Amino acid sequence: MSTIPGSATGDLLSGQHPSGASIAPLAEGAVVLGGFARAAAAELVAAVAAVAARAPFRHMLTPRGYRMSAAMTNCGSTGWVTDRRGYRYDARDPESGRPWPPMASSFRRLASAAAAAAGYEGFAPDSCLINRYEPGARLSLHQDKDEGCFSAPIVSVSLGLPAIFLFGGLRRSDRPRRVRLASGDVAVWGGAARLAFHGVEPLAEGEDELTGRCRINLTFRKAL
Ligand code: SIN
Numbered sequence: 001m002s003t004i005p006g007s008a009t010g011d012l013l014s015g016q017h018p019s020g021a022s023i024a025p026l027a028e029g030a031v032v033l034g035g036f037a038r039a040a041a042a043e044l045v046a047a048v049a050a051v052a053a054r055a056p057f058r059h060m061l062t063p064r065g066y067r068m069s070a071a072m073t074n075c076g077s078t079g080w081v082t083d084r085r086g087y088r089y090d091a092r093d094p095e096s097g098r099p100w101p102p103m104a105s106s107f108r109r110l111a112s113a114a115a116a117a118a119g120y121e122g123f124a125p126d127s128c129l130i131n132r133y134e135p136g137a138r139l140s141l142h143q144d145k146d147e148g149c150f151s152a153p154i155v156s157v158s159l160g161l162p163a164i165f166l167f168g169g170l171r172r173s174d175r176p177r178r179v180r181l182a183s184g185d186v187a188v189w190g191g192a193a194r195l196a197f198h199g200v201e202p203l204a205e206g207e208d209e210l211t212g213r214c215r216i217n218l219t220f221r222k223a224l
């Protein structure tokens with residue numbers, strides 16, 4: 001186990017977490033935990049397949065009627081959805097009318113441990129948005145602001161093909177940092193960065209041994 005230079009707790013400074021994950025600051029309140037989810041990645045991907053068997057990935061429509069290039073589904077007590085009526089959380093999958101699949105305990109544990117490693121103790125997510133990007137799919141700059149709670153952080157887990165993550169400031173016009181996220185990396189943002197604009201550049205072509213020709217992202221939130 002290594003100690004973290006200059007910090008008793010090590011929360012938000014660069015260094016190494018006892019798990020072996022590297023901690024790289026993104027902004028005040030935001031870090032990337034390099035490789036934090038690598039050991040759990042195969043289990044997480046299997047849990048995603050189980051969710052998708054009950055609540056299939058679909059390309060949602062934005063309120064303006066554009067089809068999102070990333071396919072999405074959810075698990076947990078509520079799920080993020082978008083359609084012509086707007087962005088919102090819904091306890092039910094609008095495609096089936098049934099509740100979203102429950103959040104696997106492996107998901108919950110990982111999200112809570114990652115939040116704690118980033119300095120946010122006691123994170124208890126009630127929602128997990130699952131995005132699937134195929135080559136060319138992207139996510140334009142946005143804020144996560146449909147949640148009822150901004151005091152909890154966002155925990156974002158990357159699986160499969162690498163992506164360039166964009167992480168900006170509190171204004172859309174703030175120039176974002178470009179960060180490469182590989183399979184198993186976990187980005188956490190909260191506090192002063194909770195409403196930071198972020199997005200994903202078009203995914204490059206590739207093949208991953210775990211996910212095949214795609215990237216999967218899990219976004220854990222306290223929405224209710
Ligand atoms: C999101 O902001 O919903 C997902 C970000 C990502 O895919 O890394």
Ligand code: FE2
Binds near residue numbers: 142143144198219
């Ligand atoms: Fe987001």
